[in-house]
Amino acid sequence: MDRFEVNILGCGSASPTLQHYPTSQVVSVREKLFMVDCGENSQLQFRKSKLSFSKLSRIFISHLHGDHCFGLMGLISTLGLLGRTSNLYIHAHADLEGLLRPQLDYFCRENSFEIIFEPFSPVLSEVIYEDRSVRVTTIPLKHRVPCAGFRFDEQPKEPNLKRDMLEFYNIPLRMRGEIKKGADYITEDGQVIPNSHLVRSAEPPRSYAYCSDTAYNEKIIPIIENVNLLYHEATFAEKEAMRAVKTMHSTARQAAEIAKQGNVKELMLGHYSSRYPDNRILLNEAKEVFPNTILANEGLCKKL
Amino acid sequence: MDRFEVNILGCGSASPTLQHYPTSQVVSVREKLFMVDCGENSQLQFRKSKLSFSKLSRIFISHLHGDHCFGLMGLISTLGLLGRTSNLYIHAHADLEGLLRPQLDYFCRENSFEIIFEPFSPVLSEVIYEDRSVRVTTIPLKHRVPCAGFRFDEQPKEPNLKRDMLEFYNIPLRMRGEIKKGADYITEDGQVIPNSHLVRSAEPPRSYAYCSDTAYNEKIIPIIENVNLLYHEATFAEKEAMRAVKTMHSTARQAAEIAKQGNVKELMLGHYSSRYPDNRILLNEAKEVFPNTILANEGLCKKL
Numbered sequence: 001m002d003r004f005e006v007n008i009l010g011c012g013s014a015s016p017t018l019q020h021y022p023t024s025q026v027v028s029v030r031e032k033l034f035m036v037d038c039g040e041n042s043q044l045q046f047r048k049s050k051l052s053f054s055k056l057s058r059i060f061i062s063h064l065h066g067d068h069c070f071g072l073m074g075l076i077s078t079l080g081l082l083g084r085t086s087n088l089y090i091h092a093h094a095d096l097e098g099l100l101r102p103q104l105d106y107f108c109r110e111n112s113f114e115i116i117f118e119p120f121s122p123v124l125s126e127v128i129y130e131d132r133s134v135r136v137t138t139i140p141l142k143h144r145v146p147c148a149g150f151r152f153d154e155q156p157k158e159p160n161l162k163r164d165m166l167e168f169y170n171i172p173l174r175m176r177g178e179i180k181k182g183a184d185y186i187t188e189d190g191q192v193i194p195n196s197h198l199v200r201s202a203e204p205p206r207s208y209a210y211c212s213d214t215a216y217n218e219k220i221i222p223i224i225e226n227v228n229l230l231y232h233e234a235t236f237a238e239k240e241a242m243r244a245v246k247t248m249h250s251t252a253r254q255a256a257e258i259a260k261q262g263n264v265k266e267l268m269l270g271h272y273s274s275r276y277p278d279n280r281i282l283l284n285e286a287k288e289v290f291p292n293t294i295l296a297n298e299g300l301c302k303k304l
Numbered sequence: 305m306d307r308f309e310v311n312i313l314g315c316g317s318a319s320p321t322l323q324h325y326p327t328s329q330v331v332s333v334r335e336k337l338f339m340v341d342c343g344e345n346s347q348l349q350f351r352k353s354k355l356s357f358s359k360l361s362r363i364f365i366s367h368l369h370g371d372h373c374f375g376l377m378g379l380i381s382t383l384g385l386l387g388r389t390s391n392l393y394i395h396a397h398a399d400l401e402g403l404l405r406p407q408l409d410y411f412c413r414e415n416s417f418e419i420i421f422e423p424f425s426p427v428l429s430e431v432i433y434e435d436r437s438v439r440v441t442t443i444p445l446k447h448r449v450p451c452a453g454f455r456f457d458e459q460p461k462e463p464n465l466k467r468d469m470l471e472f473y474n475i476p477l478r479m480r481g482e483i484k485k486g487a488d489y490i491t492e493d494g495q496v497i498p499n500s501h502l503v504r505s506a507e508p509p510r511s512y513a514y515c516s517d518t519a520y521n522e523k524i525i526p527i528i529e530n531v532n533l534l535y536h537e538a539t540f541a542e543k544e545a546m547r548a549v550k551t552m553h554s555t556a557r558q559a560a561e562i563a564k565q566g567n568v569k570e571l572m573l574g575h576y577s578s579r580y581p582d583n584r585i586l587l588n589e590a591k592e593v594f595p596n597t598i599l600a601n602e603g604l605c606k607k608l
Contacts, residue, residue, distance in 0.1 A: 015382040016348040040378040041345045044320040066381040066411045074344040077370040078319040099410055103403055107370045 009045035011270035042071035063147035080111035141214035256289035270296035313349035315574035346375035367451035384415035445518035560593035574600035
């Protein structure tokens, strides 16, 4: 099966601690790497995860709080030192370019590649990137500043031809493209071989949704519905539910509510407040609502 | 003895690696902490070293290369989250303010303290900070961009009064200040008690010089002369001597030459190129010229 995995580089909140780095993760789809958020030290976490810097293709920044973007300058600077030549695309709120450009012009003069900023609207759900392997859609979130999550959908694959049937009916090569697209085959003597006899369905496309940072927000449910894996922030335990409301974050239980209502296959919690020395308190509270829940952790590589 | 120590937070060069973080260190003089350079992840290294964020008083930035300053935004942001109220002074090249100000205004709006930039000239050696405990002098260095090191001098202390002699001669309290400043004492019957009988010399003031990044530069010798500890960059081994010239860095042997000619008590090497899996190659080359040499390493706390 083609590669589709999520590497957690950091899943803490606010400030780095001895337990967790600020938010960053890498979604690997086939040969391309997409970074989601880039808190301080993401470049070193990337290196530790043995991911290939040269395969990093695009960066998606959910919102402009420091714990989600302070690692960008260091990463970009290192990519320059590594001799990167292909442009790097950063999808983010429109303000990011103005904040980074002075530093890019100053510190990265000698880089052999450009940073291309691709601003998106955090209030619309829209496709902001698409290639042959993947489609990325924004998920408007509810936070203290404009903020969006991202849904990664693997592109549907063509069905696999059944080699033995093709040989049995002696189907010419030139017909095979049509059959992959759904055509039946008509033999020389007029017999119709239905498409379903000739192909084996491809595996259903997989999907991943990333939602951080956000208050509890049922409006995202239609957008994250049925994903294989939902990463949802779970900054607080229920005891801090009022604090979650005030700071526009979610409790673990609320993350689980979204997962349940969205009928997702699996939920991953993250963006933990540093007040919990053991994040299992969050895991347990979420599991009461949605049992198929796991905790994000630095170094975790989750295959979809 | 009053505290005077150097904590190494990072001593690598260019990009963080699995061995070394980018450059940052903390000079502790009595109750105040002075940070020297602030590469990415310095705030977490600071936390790991169990230093007190509230005692951080000033930051000195040697030059505007990313591996010496990309940690500033994260650190300042965390100080804000910790509720700091006292202003933070940053001594650096004049360009730094223009580079940081847009991000400070955007990300640190809610901070309850100000960042005060104190630009210095990197071509002059001058006192840029002084208080009752310490005096900081710039050391013009030779690098690809304007760059200065810093010399920290403990302020001379007044001598200690010999309690038994004061009692023996029954010297009134009001005279003691004068005696500490060097006065002799004349008894009621006209006998002159020389100052040296009444006081014990204070320990000689200690000093630390930080020199990174720089090409071999004998001009710094009069400025770093006789320090208790010299930190000198040693990016390369002798095999890469030509590369050192080209990139305006030093070899470990050159660092040792400066230490020897400067008659310093001890030399600490740092700013290692990532090409050396074992930095002892640098240590050994330096020791051939200046035996009293040690290697900087993350977590090292060197007491002066």
